[in-house]
Amino acid sequence: MSKSSTVVAAIGAILIACLVTGSFIKKVDSQSMPPRPKQGAVHGGTLRVAISKLPPYNLIPFDNSWTGIFLNQFESLIKVDGSLHYYPSLAKSWEVSSDGKTYTFHLRHDVLFQDGDKFDAKAVKTTFDALYNGTLARVESYKDGVFRQLKVVRVIDDYTVQIQLHSPDAAFLTNIATLAGSIASPTSIKNLQKTDLGNSLKGTGPFELAEVIPDQRLVYKRFDKYNWAAGNARHTGPAYLDKVVVEKVSDSAVRAGLLTSGQVDLIDSVDLNDIPLFKDNPNFQFVSVPENGVPWVWYFNVNGFATDDIRVREAVQDSLDVDSLVKNIYQGTAKHAWSHIPSTSNFYSTQLEGAYSNHVARANALLDEAGWTGRNSEGIRTNAKGEPLELVLLDRGLPGRDKYFTEAAQQALRENASIKLTLDTVDQAQGFAKRKENRYSIFHTSVSGYDQGISFIYLFSATGVMNFSKIRDPRLDELLTKQSEAITLEDRTRYLQEIDRYVVLEKKLVLPIAERQSNVAAKSTVHNVDTSFALKRRYIGPYAYDIWMN
Structure with a gap:
């Protein structure tokens, strides 16, 4: 017994x-x-x-x-x-x-x-x-x-x-x-x-x-x-x-x-x-109270145009000064999310703070290395085939300040790294179809819930129903299983923080943006x-x- x-x-x-x-x-x-x-x-x-x-x-x-x-x-x-x-x-x-x-x-x-x-x-x-x-x-x-x-x-x-x-x-x-x-x-x-x-x-x-x-x-x-x-x-x-x-x-x-x-x-x-x-x-x-759950995040499609290259994903992370954009646009109604785990969570660690973002020179060096060395008549980077570096952000509707942030990010990506970001606004049915067909480079969302381990399974497991990054990674699946079956809180916290580091820093799968507030x-x-x-x-x-x- x-x-x-x-x-x-x-x-x-x-x-x-x-x-x-x-x-x-x-x-x-x-x-x-x-x-x-x-x-x-x-x-x-x-x-x-x-x-x-x-x-x-x-x-x-x-x-x-x-x-x-x-x-x-x-x-x-x-x-x-x-x-x-x-x-x-x-x-x-x-x-x-x-x-x-x-x-x-x-x-x-x-x-x-x-x-x-x-x-x-x-x-x-x-x-x-x-x-x-x-x-x-x-x-x-x-x-x-x-x-x-x-x-x-x-x-x-x-x-x-x-x-x-x-x-x-x-x-x-x-x-x-x-x-x-x-x-x-x-x-x-x-x-x-x-x-x-x-x-x-x-x-x-x-x-x-x-x-x-x-x-x-x-x-x-x-x-x-x-x-x-x-x-x-x-x-x-x-x-x-x-x-x-x-x-x-x-x-x-x-x-x-x-x-x-x-x-x-x-x-x-x-x-x-x-x-x-x-x-x-x-x-x-x-x-006003902080929203629980996974913050507002941009997910890079590893099978998408250009974002199939980790160097392009990292360049997008580094081309933007997300901290300044969030402060200027949300004006106290949201804070910069460095992590895929909200700062209000028991699982949060400060380990990712300052580890990426706002490194424009590094972003441009990465894009040069990835072969995006040309420029078209719009000043947008091109590859050896003459294809422009145009990333499509699949959008099901950007409310309020999120829309302003995205518009500012479009301008900053163009000015800082000669990347064109295009918004493809779709309804729910179109969104599902385009996700299935990989007709996007970036998907944005925030996920409800206050136990990030639950959300991570949906977002990053090979069979996850919200696997917007289209990642299939045995190491990630192993970590997801370990955090799910952890008996102690300490073990689970360690696994979740390792997953966070892996998806943000090692695989460059996501760009965390904002921890928003709910207010009445x-x-x-x-x-x-x-x-x-x-x-x-x-x-x-x-x-x-x-x-x-x-």
Whole structure:
């Protein structure tokens, strides 16, 4: 019988939560828990919200696991914060075997789904089996993603469920602590129709979905029976608010106008030009937090025109003064990302800072060495065949400051290294086709999530669904497997940092650009606005459990 490391959650005046990564345990005592609300929190009222977009796929949380608004409806067995500390939620305690393959969760006895179903071990198994079998999520493949190591889910008794994995998965707890591991009522899973957007699914969260106008409006009402808040919540019992009304308003200036005129209480994605309206204004508040996940990065296609040569990839890295461009263009709303791991991550290292970028002479020497020694009538470098050094950046839409950065980078590449950068703006279908056909040199994106090991598998493994660099590298696959199966946090950190060095410095596969901020503005009468952010980036919110209004 294997030894187990036990995570014990004491619910009450003192709450202890533990971070478990295999056999590594870190205790979080009551002093590190979020502060409780000040006396005088008011119950009632409707929070009116204008946000830039609504969930892109459907209203199924498993297909939109980065989307904070679903936290109002659905909960997971445990919760995790940005420092990878875990807290009890629907599970009151859990154990992880010393080999990292067996997870045993002891569930709360007092939880109800919003449709009246009883929450128990069978409900957990029903959800996880449906996800693994592909009958619940419609966009995500859980069998190849979150549950790729899943062997079996067992009901031990009414309130104990055990999950066995084929191999250790260092990201498993983190994965199921998000909306990806949220639990839906068995009845609503059984009755879910293929034509249903997902609005019929029921969870255990503090709010119920009451009204849907697709891609326009969502209305949530308080679930009055709710009384099982996660260990990192700021209060217990039902939510303070009666309702949350969320409207899609794509134009940032219109959102700002709605808030300043009092027609809404909170807005997201505040434009740089509108921040002065709310920051340091006693009638409003402006809250900004770093986005989690992989920063905004340019990925070089190793099978693409010119970027199949590592010298060209390195030259692009060195031709740009990314640090100055980010400071001048984002003006404090983003910071230069030296690494493929965000600086807010436990896995981050300063080792890449200053190791590349802004070495123009070296960039030009590399391009000469690679054979791009000629010049055409535009002043663009050419090779022996007379082909211009024109790199195509495949673009699915550059928002705001990212567009300004790219335009500045186009000019700098031309001036510093005689490289022409062309934007090919495509829709999603065209993007998939051109990626498949290698009709691009550079692809840009940022990836949601706060466990970079998960993202790295998708981005750099030979079979990765987001392998924009088209890399096939046995050494990289080996490192990805090692970090995924690492038993200790120290080992996993070492492997992830080695992967980071490998893709940025050794193989020149990427150019990290910016760690962006998610921000909101609200009336001064709205309290606990900072809790509206989901842990993952891409604010599609708010999470409103702890929010209250005067």
